Amino acid sequence: MEKRIVKKGIRVLLARLGLDAHWRGSIVVAHALRDAGMEVIYIGNQMPKEIVETAIQEDVDIIGLSSLSGNHMILAPEVVKRLREKGTQEIPVVLGGTVPPDDIPILKEAGISGIFGPGSSLKEIIQFISALGKK
Amino acid sequence: MQEKRKIRILLAKPGLDGHDRGIKVVARALRDAGMEVIYSGLHQTPEQIVNTALQEGVDGIGLSILSGAHNTIFPKMMALLKEKGLSDLLVFGGGTIPPKDRERLKTMGVGEIFTSGTDTRDIVNYIKGVLEKV
Amino acid sequence: MAFGKRSKRQDLDLQSSPMAFKNLSGFVIDPVYGTENIAQLDVERDLGGPGEFPFTRGIHKTMYRGRLWTIRQLGSLGSSGEANMRIRNLLAMGATGVSICLDMPTIMGRDSDDPLCEGEVGSSGGVAIDSIADVRQLMDGIDLDQVSINWVCNAQSCVILAFFVAVAEERGISADKLAGTLQNDILKEYQAQKSYYFPPRSSMRLTVDTIKYCCRHMPRFNPISISGYHLASAGANPIQELAFTLANGFTYVEETIKAGVDVDQFAPRLSFFFKVHNDFFENIAKFRAARRIWARAMKEKYRAKDDRSWLFRVHTQTAGSSLTAQQPENNIIRTTLQALSAVLAGTQSLHTNAFDEAHSIPSARSEKLALRTQQIIAHESGVIHTVDPLGGSYYLESLTNKMEEESYRYFEKIEQLGGVLKGIEKGFFQREIADSAYQYQKDIENKRRIIVGLNEYREDGEEPIEMRETDPTFETRKIAELKAFKSQRNQQRVSARIEQIREVARGDGDFMPLFIEAVKDGLTLGEIIGAMRDVFGEYREEAIF
């Protein structure tokens, strides 16, 4: 418990889902979150299992996922499911990338807290994550 | 052997618009294809056009309309031709005419409507196809 | 230099392409241009700095570093109420100027209730203007002293201007605050566009009348936009467009000087209107040559002293005639490239066509995309960061020189004919243009000129695109409105005004002040034009093709 009190910033785990090669968006977000005073653990491409394990191990406040390949409908809900299995469903999951509008309600239903499509601004993302982290 | 009579076509520009590039190009193309072409010039009323057709004894009339007045002018033309007993005259048109209107005009007896991008050879072939068969 | 010889590889040219390496004006293009092609170019004499004589590199010192070009889109639709909505919408989306087109009856100087106009009221995507009431509605809620309005009117310009000034005065805005342009170029009507009523010399008198009025009372307003665009639409190739437009310009200068106005009083308000077609570099060379020729002529021939009199200020529109009805999305690409060439050429104002224009009046969606195209070039491409970025290019400089030379050749020919008005009467321009139009069509049909989706890569069974429908009840409503308007006028004053107009027409007095008063009394466009027609008579050209 003490650890939580001295903790300076919000801890965010950022991962790219599956094998998606698009790098730029998640890196830019990583930079921005760090500049906004958060601690960022960036693990690159990972599958849901590794993402959830790292999240628990690193005791993060939020998980940010990036996917531009179209695999989000399979893998993002999988992350939430595995969090639930481990009893750590309080860690919110946020997704960024190429998400068609029709997929958004389905992903929200599956437990994704926030979705950021192409053209989202860093400011919106930072604000959203800060608000989530403060809860 | 009797020499074949040349096809005579009246090209006319009814209504108010002055876009005569298309009709002049067609006029030259028909002439180069061996037809006799009478070009009416601008701003002709349907009455004037039908009178010219009658006087010149043409085989067909081509109307160019880019102003959007085709739905008014064609029906008038067709009615006048009928009145004068010229219903069997070939009438065709060209200009900015949407597909839906094209269909409607054809059911009124307009032979063919040519729109932007038409190859003039298609117009020549069409006219010859209709008139040389007769 | 031996290089010139080495470059003549005609055998290879023919193998690779069915087209010869020529531009739209028919100039033969060399494989590569180098210093020797512009050996005669004297940078100081022929280029100058931006904003410096002879203005080849641009008429303003800062050009787009100082101010972007005016993004001017078309805001007109059948009724003045609808057009008003569209104008407001365009301004809200970031357009910085609007053009207003008229419907066919207005263009022909007739009111909506004229029997000759049946079926054409609100046609061609233009606004139907009969009376001051229409312009009042059209301008409702628009800041007349802020927005620059381009009135695409010609033979009827004097009446439209009267409506505009009268409406502004009603709203407490004096004429000297109004910005904008009248097209008012009657010469090109006889040469190409063919919307005229009176014999050329009477029409010229009206044009000069409006120029005089604007010089005295409307310092921010361009009384004329000397238009090559329509010459090109009717078929003129770029060199004809350039030469004929400038020749027309010189004619207006001469006629206005003849009417007793000092050249420096009106020349700064003359403006031009060009088309940009498919040939990218030829477009750019055309503008640069135009600036240089105009500046030299104004300074050296017409002895203008004010440096603003030397400036060739130009509005540009992308080529409607280059658009295809087939595969309309392809037109977005053409328009983008044409718009880019206009910007590289240093235009003052630009209109980009909507991609569905070959089919119908632009839909709201296609209109927005056309506007965005300009904004993307302005804000994203970075081409606006320096003035005349292509200046010095061997190819472009050489092409600019060539266009200038060829223009002088045309000027000589026109001179020999006895000037532009004589040339019109002899059908010279009409024939030149018709020749080029026919040549263009033949080039397309035998594939010497390729248009994608039209004579190459054509597809059958295309899905038609959505098109804007015109409202079939509009005509009846408009006629009813006009009837109501007429019934409220003081009929005696109307008749008196008509007689006054006939009187001035018979003499040589000024029209504009009278027109402004007349439209305030409710005279319609058709009545004013009609009154003049009684005196001037009607002009009919011989139907040649």
Place this chain on the structure above:
Amino acid sequence: MKSKKGLFNPDSIQEIRNETKRWEKEVYPREKERLEVFETLSGIPIEAIYTPEDTAKMDYLRDLGFPGEEPFIRGVHPTMYRGRTWTQRQLAGYGPPEETNKRYKFLLKQGANGINGVFDYPTLRGYDSTDPEAYADAGRGGVAIDTIEDMRILLDGIPIDQVSSSMVTCQPIGNISVQSMYFANAEAHSIPFNKLTGTSQNDFLMETVVAIAPEVLPPKASFKLSCDAIEYCTKYVPRWNPVSFAGYNYREAGCTAIQEVAFVIANAIACSEELIRRGLDVDRFASRLSFFFSGHNDFFEEIAKYRAARRTWYRVMRERFGAKDPRSLALRFHVQTAGVALTAQQPLNNIARAAYHALSAVLGGAQSVHIDAYDEALCTPTELSSLTALRTQQVLQLETRVTHTIDPLGGSYFVESLTNQLEEKIVALLNEIEGMGGIVRAVEKGWIHKAISSEAYEYQKAIESGEMPIVGVNCYRIEDEKLPIELFQVPETLEIQRAKLERIKKERSSTNVQKASDAILRCCEKDGNLMEVVVEGVKAYVTEGEVTKVLKRYYGIWNPPLF
């Protein structure tokens, strides 16, 4: 006659200089400027006006010359587009090979002059579709290839001895299998290797820097695989371009135009040194090294970039490697219009962007061009959007007449001056990389990663501050926009691939598979050319994933610096 060696004679330059000074001091300040800074996308300041003074130091014959001749700045071929226009490459690939094959046939029928394969993420990175790390990405972003049978299906009915193929096998780890399958498939159809034309990407930076993920091959190993493929093609497939240095992707990831060119050339220098070390003569392989650039927003900087790249490459090949064959000295390149410049907002606006991106490539003298489809920021291109992209190429080639003369901007004071400045900065960056011990070392140190990712961040910040306007994103935005276009749905891939893999694994000879895998491992041990054994391996139906496993077992894995 005055000297024509320089662009202008010295007297007139002095006069122009004086006049320019006067104009800048007295005339220009009379009007106000709209912005505080005017600069290119890579940050080079732009002057209000360029005059002969800016090109005064140039020597026409030395610095510009003629097309097809040193220093190749005006173009690599004597006739350029008057002889042959650029190749229109429109990338296509999605789902299982059965589906992509149909799209290839559609595009060829529409006038495309080659096929251009993009591969799904598992294929690019050396996985089979069914791999537990990979299944969610099967068929996404490209076509799925697991075995030689997939290659056969992909190319079915396409005359690969007549049309050229461009294969975006960006990472050497995936390239070695896919390219082997392509060659082995040609052999099975009795097509001689000297009839095969095309390009594969095969860029080790793509594996270790740009598309970084944990657990990739170490830079040295990835670099070796890349060089193996180049060596193999040099010896056996003489008309194939075995590498295409993917500046495009570096740029997409965030770097500037200057870095883009410097990194590809540094990469090409490293490859050349390695191949010379292996005993090949520079003129045997250099003409087959090809380059891949991005066509981004800054119109003139892009044109200057292509020209500067040609002159820099010429100087590197001539001065550093002593190449003599003109084809070794001429930098040939493919351009793709910048995906990163497209917006998901108001997607049709992208047609306008891509049109002038492509125009700048053409004015820069590209050998082939791919134009992005307008829906690329949203999904895999639909048939309509990919057709519109192809039409953009055709409009440029056939209607604009920019192809009628060579290097039409040559001589432009602005373009020439920008070309010189870019070249200078590229050379400076090349020297910096050289000082670090070359590109492989710079990658190992994480230096390239850092350079790219900080530029990406700067770019995004510039957009968000409004300093870099993007229409529809940070200006002229429409709230609650409804997507006016139809999005593409990726067809079912995984189950189709799974069924094929299961069947193949049952039917193939496991002894042959074992033998082939052993041969690959032995080749690693004795540092032989791996391509030679992989080509044999795929004939025995060894899957891509199996090849990867052997390679990773021997070379180990590397965790690159992630950001």
